[in-house]
Amino acid sequence: MKSYLSKFLYVISAKISTILILLCFFLLISVLDALGIGLVGPFMGLATNPDLIFRSSWLNWSYANSGLESTSQFIALVGLGIVLIFCIKSLLYFQVQKYIFNFSLTQQGLLRLRLLHAYLSADYTYHLNKNSALLIQNIIHEAYHFCYTITLPLLSLAANLIVILALILLLLKTDFLSTASILLILALAFAFYNRFKDQIAYWGKEGSESDTEMIRIINHSVGGLKETRVIGCESYFESKMNVQTQRHASAGSLFQVFQYLPRIALEALLVTFIIGFISISLIFNQHPQNLISILSIFAVASLRLMPAASQFMSAIGLLRNSSYSLKKLYFDLKEIEVNRLDSIKHIKDLHKSNSDVKLDNLTHKNNLMFFNKVIIHQINYCYPNAFQNALNNVDLTIGKGQSLALIGKSGAGKTTLVDVILGLLIPNNGDIRVDGVSIYNNLRSWQNLIGYIPQSIFLMDDTIERNIAFGVPDEQIDLQRLQKAIQAAQLEELISQLPDGIKTAVGERGVRLSGGQRQRIGIARSLYHEREILILDEATSALDNETESLISEAIRSLSGTKTLIIIAHRLSTVEHCDRIYVLEHGKIVNSGSYQEVVLGQVISS
Numbered sequence: 001m002k003s004y005l006s007k008f009l010y011v012i013s014a015k016i017s018t019i020l021i022l023l024c025f026f027l028l029i030s031v032l033d034a035l036g037i038g039l040v041g042p043f044m045g046l047a048t049n050p051d052l053i054f055r056s057s058w059l060n061w062s063y064a065n066s067g068l069e070s071t072s073q074f075i076a077l078v079g080l081g082i083v084l085i086f087c088i089k090s091l092l093y094f095q096v097q098k099y100i101f102n103f104s105l106t107q108q109g110l111l112r113l114r115l116l117h118a119y120l121s122a123d124y125t126y127h128l129n130k131n132s133a134l135l136i137q138n139i140i141h142e143a144y145h146f147c148y149t150i151t152l153p154l155l156s157l158a159a160n161l162i163v164i165l166a167l168i169l170l171l172l173k174t175d176f177l178s179t180a181s182i183l184l185i186l187a188l189a190f191a192f193y194n195r196f197k198d199q200i201a202y203w204g205k206e207g208s209e210s211d212t213e214m215i216r217i218i219n220h221s222v223g224g225l226k227e228t229r230v231i232g233c234e235s236y237f238e239s240k241m242n243v244q245t246q247r248h249a250s251a252g253s254l255f256q257v258f259q260y261l262p263r264i265a266l267e268a269l270l271v272t273f274i275i276g277f278i279s280i281s282l283i284f285n286q287h288p289q290n291l292i293s294i295l296s297i298f299a300v301a302s303l304r305l306m307p308a309a310s311q312f313m314s315a316i317g318l319l320r321n322s323s324y325s326l327k328k329l330y331f332d333l334k335e336i337e338v339n340r341l342d343s344i345k346h347i348k349d350l351h352k353s354n355s356d357v358k359l360d361n362l363t364h365k366n367n368l369m370f371f372n373k374v375i376i377h378q379i380n381y382c383y384p385n386a387f388q389n390a391l392n393n394v395d396l397t398i399g400k401g402q403s404l405a406l407i408g409k410s411g412a413g414k415t416t417l418v419d420v421i422l423g424l425l426i427p428n429n430g431d432i433r434v435d436g437v438s439i440y441n442n443l444r445s446w447q448n449l450i451g452y453i454p455q456s457i458f459l460m461d462d463t464i465e466r467n468i469a470f471g472v473p474d475e476q477i478d479l480q481r482l483q484k485a486i487q488a489a490q491l492e493e494l495i496s497q498l499p500d501g502i503k504t505a506v507g508e509r510g511v512r513l514s515g516g517q518r519q520r521i522g523i524a525r526s527l528y529h530e531r532e533i534l535i536l537d538e539a540t541s542a543l544d545n546e547t548e549s550l551i552s553e554a555i556r557s558l559s560g561t562k563t564l565i566i567i568a569h570r571l572s573t574v575e576h577c578d579r580i581y582v583l584e585h586g587k588i589v590n591s592g593s594y595q596e597v598v599l600g601q602v603i604s605s
Helices: 002-011 016-048 057-066 071-121 124-128 132-174 176-194 197-223 225-231 234-259 261-283 288-321 323-350 414-421 443-447 464-468 479-488 492-497 515-528 545-556 594-599
Strands: 373-381 391-399 403-407 429-434 450-453 533-537 563-567 579-584 587-592
Touching (some): 002 323, 016 071, 057 071, 071 323, 124 323, 132 176, 132 323, 176 288, 197 225, 197 234, 225 234, 261 288, 373 414, 391 414, 391 563, 403 414, 414 533, 414 563, 479 492, 479 515, 587 594
Parallel strands (some): 403 563, 450 533
Antiparallel strands (some): 373 391, 373 429, 579 587
């Protein structure tokens, strides 16, 4: 349980002090509960024997100073006081429950934001080994489970435990042997329930894993709808989905049915106790008046104790069932945090000469300015768990306004080098300097200089306007800058033909546009954000010759005004570049102009 709580406190965003305040409210309610229930027995005794008023010094004093004319009126007044205590307790209980639900749902929202922030800021290598279905499942489903099957049950467990302890102390004072019998009943029920703890955890693991698999299957089938429909493999995905839905239903139904066991068992044991208690009391000739008083307390206490005990065991079941979900959230957040700290430490170690490299330097301080050249010096990179370097001592210089191309066979290291330049991958050693300043002094500022245009442009299911001004709120979109970007990317003709112009929705992943149109929106996006360096990663390789020619013309029009880094397989795409670098096995094996490199020797693409 200690390990469980430590993971819970790490994942939850609330302060420990807030949780302690909640526990104090629970304690107050439990005290009022015990007080109200503890007064029921004496009240029943007074109602059946009013002479008890005169045998108690404080009751006799209260009656004498009350100004009431009869003991019946005084007993009614005492009853009214007990009712008032229960009403105050009920009102407080309602307010605390309201606060608990608000607290838990707020934590759910904060956890989703924290997970999204963690995934967006995680090292790029983290995402190379993660399926998006798992990330989606964690943000949506596991955050939901954290609220409803971890936070709420944990608070319920704490509240009910306090109630149980308070009532047991009351019952012990009332009748020790009877209370010992109830404790034995509760212990037997708990021991039986506890035997299935591993099975409960297994059902939770099955439910979580099947959730992830269902999201993965939906992503694959709907995401590749065109291929699914043409190949005719709908039944394949449907059968896989059916397996996971049955797996989820089996684990979920077994757990839900098992959750009813505590209440069913405790009800049966409670009836057994009451009948046994009355029978034994009568056998030993206990006075009926004492029996009524004790039974009144036990009956009212049972109304609160048995549900509390049932909810207590159900909460334990929910917590065990959700232990797999909590581990996933904990280890995901912990892994990202550790990787983040390791990455920062690596940058510090990599550039010891830069004494100002701090955590804050990875955000928005001391913006880099690009006036002259970028020098990539002795870059080496090895992917995690790989046996050899993907890049080996890469050296190249990029002058402002120049266009350079990276060519070579697949696997030569072109994309890895671009990912290093983008700041997505941190080299094992080496440096990238902008006018003599390391980009690792302020990685965010460096990335603000770069526009990235990949082979497959990501487009939101939204308007052309919002896809070009990607990540900018509507009220902050600069229409003049937007129009300039549209002109430079040669999108004017397309937009003029659309009935809604820039307000036209492009569909999911830009399905309503052609490949060339999507690429031009990608170029316009980089231009709108006024990036000085444009990196085109196979940006025209999937296009037909005519469309490629149009895109190449748009790119060439940027030469001299923007610094271009182009990865290409088609040599015709890089003909206009100022300098060409040939990569092979992570090394630059040749460089020069198009005439020197391409026309001077045969390069296999």
